[in-house]
Amino acid sequence: MDAVKTVDLTKKYKDLTAVNALNLTVRQGELLSLLGVNGAGKTTTIKMLTGLTRPTSGDAFLNGKSILTESGAVKVMIAVSPQETAVAPNLTVRENLELMAGVHGFPKSEAKDRAAALSDCFSLGEIADTRAGKLSGGWQRRLSIAMALISDPQILFLDEPTLGLDVLARSDLWDMIRNLKGKMTVILTTHYMEEAEALSDRVAIMKSGRLLLTGTPEEIRSRAGTDKFDEAFVRIVKEGQP
Amino acid sequence: MKGLAFSKRNDLEVLRDPLNLFFGVGFPIILLLLLTAIQANIPVAMFEIEHLAPGITVFGLSFMTLFSATLIAKDRGSSFLQRLYTTPLTAGDFILGYLLPILPICIAQSVICYGAAVILGLKVTVHMVSSVLFTLPAALLFVSLGLLCGSIFTDKQVGGICGALLTNLTAWLSGVWFDLGLVGGAFQKIADLLPFVHAVEMERAVLRGDYAGVFPHIWWVSGYAAAVTAIAVFAFLRQMERQ
Secondary structure, three states, X not given: OOOEEEEEEEEEEOOEEEEXXXXXXXXXXXXXXXXXXXXXXXXXXXXXXXXOOOOOEEEEEEOXXXXXXXXXXXXXXXXXXXXXXXXXXXXXXXXXXXXXXXXXXXXXXXXXXXXXXXXHHOOOHHHOOOEHHHOOHHHHHHHHHHHHHOOOOOEEEEEXXXXXOOXXXXXXXXXXXXXXXXXXXXXXXXXXXXXXXXXXXXXXXEEOOXXXXXEOHHHHHHXXXXXXXXXXXXXXXXXXXX | OHHHHHHHHHHHHHHOOHHHXXXXXXXHHHHHHHHHHHHHHOOOXXXXXXXXXXHHHHHHHHHHHHHHHXXXXXXXXXXXXXXXXXXXXXXXXXXXXXHOOHHHHHHHHHHHHHHHHHHOOOOOOOHHHHHHHOXXXXXXXXXXXXHHHHHHOOHHHHHHHHHHHHHHXXXXXXXXXXXXXXXXXXXXXXXXXXXXXXXXXXXXXHHOOOHHHHOOHHHHHHHHHHHHHHHHHHHHHHHHHHO
């Protein structure tokens, strides 16, 4: 079974078609990067898949569950790390982790155990009692991803996970994301081509709400006839007919 | 369980903000001290402690609108609320999670206000306990106003609307600082049509043990509280759909 399968997924806002009959599949355990210039429809796609926006038509199935008719079951299996910092600023690192475990329905003791385990895993132990609002951007992003993982999601959505981070923080996060590969299905959006190339099993390129193509980074380069991934992306988007 | 985790978070966010503590607890106590000092030098019936304490208690509750609205507007402005919308929390969990944790804070604030008033000379009676309990309809009104404003406005707008406008409206139209009858006319009519003066009059009646005197004020306050809560729930659900 595919982890994600969209069937003619469409979202219209008055005269604008943000996502147009999208048919995309993501395999279980795969890391797929969703690429596209601004307005391509990446964020709207993620919003529909995570239940934040209702599609105008079409449907999507996450591990076989419809986002339209089984949204409750979908919400249990997914987690999202949004683009902007999405932490509770006056709560400590530990409390943020326990909060996310709590809203997923884990009992207090299990929430504490999970928070402790993830703190170790993400090297958050030393700052466990620091308020999240006082952390640097890199540490907040690290915490944000840890918060997404506390429920052991089957499908993880990472929206621009390294946006605005310095090189070292980005490198650290890349390592963390690599460690997730194979353990869960990851859908990542990014504007950094090198990030998509380094992390992805497959890449999907969108333009004006439509899917232009999907393939491995090698396939994308080969299709565009260049060795450089960013050049390949530009060629495909420029030549691609929406 | 899920809703409880969210409620606890909201409680901590409000209580850990030093500005909230100042305006929620410190400011009403400062007003009590100041007006009692004025009363000691220039006796005014309006500022006698048994008259003043219920008014300041209700006025203090108006800051709860600011706290609640700021929390919700900030959550909406950041991606935090969007993140929570993708979890198994239901719409009911969100609404109760924003409303309920502030109510105990309102009760605690009222206890502190009456406690400070006792130190300043208010006689301890059993009616004081009732007075604290009778703040609940007004507390619900102010907290629901917070849910409403937080669902509609940005955190900056909330600062102006709830921090300046609402607190001033409450102060001017509640009869805490001056006798509305002295102004009379349209001013008094408008004040009588709003819940603030009724909340204060209800508190004053309970504190002096005149339980018949809570009528008709309790109907005004409860009616407004119910109506504002219903509108706030609608506004919150609407913005939730838009997110």
